[in-house]
Amino acid sequence: MTQSERADIMTNSHAKSILNAMNALRKSNTLCDVTLRVEHKDFPAHRIVLAACSDYFCAMFTSELSEKDKPCVDIQGLTASTMEILLDFVYTETVHVTVENVQELLPAACLLQLKGVKQACCEFLESQLDPSNCLGIRDFAETHNCVDLMQAAEVFSQKHFPEVVQHEEFILLNQEEVEKLIKCDEIQVDSEEPVFEAVINWVKHSKKEREASLPELLQYVRMPLLTPRYITDVIDTEPFIRCSLQCRDLVDEAKKFHLRPELRSQMQGPRTRARLGEQQEKGLRGARALAAVVLALV
Template sequence: MPAVEGSDSGRMDGVSLGLVATPASPRPNCNTDSEEDTMDGGMLTFNQTHMRKAFQLMNDLRSKKMLCDVQLVAGSVEVPAHRVVLASCSPYFCAMFTGDMSESKARQVEIREVDGQTLRKLVDYIYTAEIEVTEDNVQVLLPAASLLQLMDVRQVCCEFLQSQLHPTNCLGIRAFADLHTCTQLLNQAHAYAEQHFTEVVQGEEFQGLSLQQVCGLIASDKLTVSTEEKVFEAMIAWIKHDKPARLEHMPKLMEHVRLPLLSRDYLVQIVEEEALIKNNNTCKDFLIEAMKYHLLPADQRHLIKTDRTRPRTPISIPKVMIVVGGQAPKAIRSVECYDFQEDRWYQVADLPSRRCRAGVVSMAGCVYAVGGFNSSLRERTVDVYDGGRDQWSAVASMQERRSTLGAAVLTDLLYAVGGFNGSIGLSTVEVYNSKSNEWIYVASMNTRRSSVGVGVVEGEDEVFVCDQGLLKRCLNEQLTVCVCVCVCACACVRVSVCACLCVRVCVCVCFSAGKLYAVGGYDGASRQCLSTVEEYDPVADQWCYVADMSTRRSGAGTHTHTHTHTHTL
């Protein structure tokens, strides 16, 4: 358990001395050791152990009830002490003993607001600068420390409670912090509840919240939820926990549920069928508002401006993996997400059209599905998914039809590299600027490529393309945020770099810690899948083998986690 420790400073207070209690000697030893050296010219010294030894001696005297001039009483517990020591460490006692109150001269002083054992612990702290904070004593220790104005103890109690935050107790800790005006702990507990909302609403503490507290939580823009479904379901569960008393609060709660951000299917199949909604005209109005929002074209939805159409902006956005389209056995529209926290898959809005073999990237908080194959034709179209609104919308199409292309994002620009147009592999490269909503050509590769692996070297403004044993640094250009037609005249150059150590088709590529990794693929001759992994150093322009994967694979996807772990799927 944490012990409150200070530093050896010049202040004579137990809070800041950082003292450690030692076993009492049989008789008080009033002799002290001098550490001062003398010189003819004089010398000023500071004895760093002086205060520690002094407080050890005073605590020794206290334990033997020697020279004590006050006895604190709390219930049946009596605690002898020295006024000067108490006053030097506690502003509460300082005011009591130096003022005109009767306690300033009384031999016994009753402390009514603190229980005996807690008072004993705090007086021990004053003399020793040590205290143990536990789950069992923190709720009595903190208010007692606040009363006696032992602010270091109060702070340690707050830090202990902050370290104990959990979805099952954060709302209780928040209420406790609010009661005792612990502002920092209050804010930390509230932020924790926002960030762990999905788990918090499953606990008993959430069901016991007042209407005002529930509204304050679900109205927050910083609420961390994978979908708005979690908020709607939590609100319904809170109502049903005490339906007779809480049913009248439905309209007030529904003001803060952002129904327009729910999928159309969820609105029709779940929200509209909920009996609590059906039987409340005000709640049905909120549902109609959400339906109208979904009926509007995507470019007109901004015309409905309410708090319910504003996406939440949590501090830590929950991470999900999204799988877009694919073949089963023909191209499909299905899109699924995997929630890492809840270990589950769930459906989101389908693609506007069937699509497989597309390039998929994340840029500016949205997911882009670029090109692909619809089971009949290669695509030029590009669709963008907005997770906050659970909807797809179209943006400008590419200049060429491309499937099995490479896609990457660099400096807020989306690159479409190579691919197959239905007849031949492509060497061309296009770049998309979301601000101008247009695609332009940049420097082509030296070789036609499809089923390519593309990786971005952070900080170098370079996109690497790896396929069939050849790696090309195909782009090395400075593109401004406002890209226009003149970019075509910029110095887009290709630089040949060292080839991979072995031929790799359908290889996956990723960047981590300044190095590029070519993972798996299959060789061009035997078409055998590979488990080998190569590492490329852009500075040395060299490849080397690193540890093999446990499984042979080609056409995989790879991603670098924030802790520099590479994940291959």
């Protein structure tokens, strides 16, 4: 037989057929050589299947760990219901992620090093991002080293900053986390007003503990970019501002920026640099103005 008379033919059904057969064997406790015990519930399984899907189990069954040859292995750190979901994934390639189980499922997937489940959980959480939960999801992702999800939540919080700061997750942040968010150039806001208001509302939520943090946080509010009317009518009348010399110095800087245009070139710095959203808004205003001129000339 010549080379042209033979061919290697791949089928799509073979792997799925094997998985289905192994799952049937597991369900009937046939040829199972290990039992996983979680919360006093037993889960029969096959060492080779577990080791093939999980680096955690591969290390357990191929190294000199005490569990290597044990017929029954206790698994700590997850619930029996979560173990059932994870085993179903190992044998079926399918995982059912819900709002109710994702917070248990993701840490368990990380513990047992089941990358497919971890990825499914991250994709699910990314689809659930909302102004009310994005900061919590970002922290959850960081805790479990889910880099892509953490970045997606970070970008979401920046893009929806005015809505995000209206929710409890923002109010409950510590000073360092608030500072990290408000100093970011990528915050998308039409003006600096929601940034100033977010800081004031955060301080007012716990006045005694947070009042001392106001001057430090206020330096990241780009007050020179606010309108003179907002500075005089809103900021000047805020009691927290009037009671702090450091805060009043920052307000005076903003007033000087407006009152002395000839000094603006010397005052350039982080507080006079427009954020992403402000830059986009200026660009849109410029485009609209140009379009109006063109239409007038036609």
